[in-house]
Amino acid sequence: MIKFFRKIRQNLLLEGxxxxxxxxxxxEIILVVxxxxxxxxxxxxxESRKQSIAEKEFITSLKNDLKEDKAFIERVIKLNEPRIEAxxxxxxNLFNLYNNDRPSLDSLFKVYFRxxxxxxxxxxxxxxxxxxxxxxxxxxxxxxxxxxxxxxSTYDRLIDxxxxxxxxxAFLSKKYSYERRTGTFREMKPExxxxxxxxxxxxxxxxxxxxxxxxxxxxxxxxxIIEK
Numbered sequence: 001m002i003k004f005f006r007k008i009r010q011n012l013l014l015e016g017x018x019x020x021x022x023x024x025x026x027x028e029i030i031l032v033v034x035x036x037x038x039x040x041x042x043x044x045x046x047e048s049r050k051q052s053i054a055e056k057e058f059i060t061s062l063k064n065d066l067k068e069d070k071a072f073i074e075r076v077i078k079l080n081e082p083r084i085e086a087x088x089x090x091x092x093n094l095f096n097l098y099n100n101d102r103p104s105l106d107s108l109f110k111v112y113f114r115x116x117x118x119x120x121x122x123x124x125x126x127x128x129x130x131x132x133x134x135x136x137x138x139x140x141x142x143x144x145x146x147x148x149x150x151x152x153s154t155y156d157r158l159i160d161x162x163x164x165x166x167x168x169x170a171f172l173s174k175k176y177s178y179e180r181r182t183g184t185f186r187e188m189k190p191e192x193x194x195x196x197x198x199x200x201x202x203x204x205x206x207x208x209x210x211x212x213x214x215x216x217x218x219x220x221x222x223x224x225i226i227e228k
Contacts, residue, residue, distance in 0.1 A: 055138045059227070061125040062147065066221045069121050073214050073221075076119050080211055086111040087204040094193055098185065106184050112200065113180050116169045118162030119214060121155045143227050150220050158217060161210050168203040175199065 086108045090097075097105035126147065129135040138144050176196070178186055188196070 052139075054134065055140070058125060058129050058135075058138070059140075059143070062129075063225050065122040065125050066225055069119075070218055070221045070225075072121075073119055073218055076117050077211055077214055079115075079117055080207055083112050083204070084208060084211070087200060090200065091197060094197055095190070098188070098193060102185065109179055109185065110183050113172070113176070116166070118166055118210075119158055119217075120162070121151070121159075123151060123155075126151050140227070143224065146220070146224050146227075150217070150224065154213075154217050154220055158210075158213055161206070161213065165203070165206050165210050168206055172199060172203055 090105075090108055090112070094105070097108070129138075135144055135147075173180055176199075
């Protein structure tokens with residue numbers, strides 16, 4: 001097309017038609033500019049389409065991760081909630097059970113001292129999105145804010161406090177390894193029973209707070225999962 005206009009301009013110059021030459025020259029420039037603008041628009045549209053596809057793929061992958069996280073949280077809550085009730089019974093009745101009902105005391109001990117699990121999230125999709133700063137380009141800014149808060153605040157807090165809970169659990173497991181191994185209480189003096197309650201109390205309070213935070217995390221996860 002440009003060669004065609006160039007030939008016309010050359011003929012117009014040879015014929016001395018300067019006015020028409022200028023018109024064709026301007027027309028040629030306008031066509032080039034329009035062509036560039038169209039190419040830029042097509043490129044922008046294509047980049048926008050790619051970004052939209054990447055965002056949809058991220059959201060789909062993220063929601064799958066969060067569904068697994070939610071299921072994991074529910075398992076952790078289900079495993080640990082009986083400990084809350086067991087501790088409350090122990091706290092009220094330890095001395096009475098120790099002196100009058102050892103089988104019930106041993107049963108409560110087994111409930112409290114069974115295996116502990118803490119939560120660790122799946123972060124592959126999120127880490128992939130932030131590694132190349134891709135997440136900042138996503139259009140759904142409200143969703144991005146929720147996701148960043150969940151991973152950088154809520155999850156970090158859960159991991160930190162889960163580690164504290166694990167440390168307290170390791171302390172209890174080591175100190176009361178005989179009871180854990182045999183499932184029965186050794187002979188203890190009253191002051192030793194009081195010490196036992198105090199030791200368990202610190203783990204219990206950490207666990208109680210931890211479970212509440214897990215439940216709040218579930219609510220955050222649900223608000224992200226239901227996003228369109």
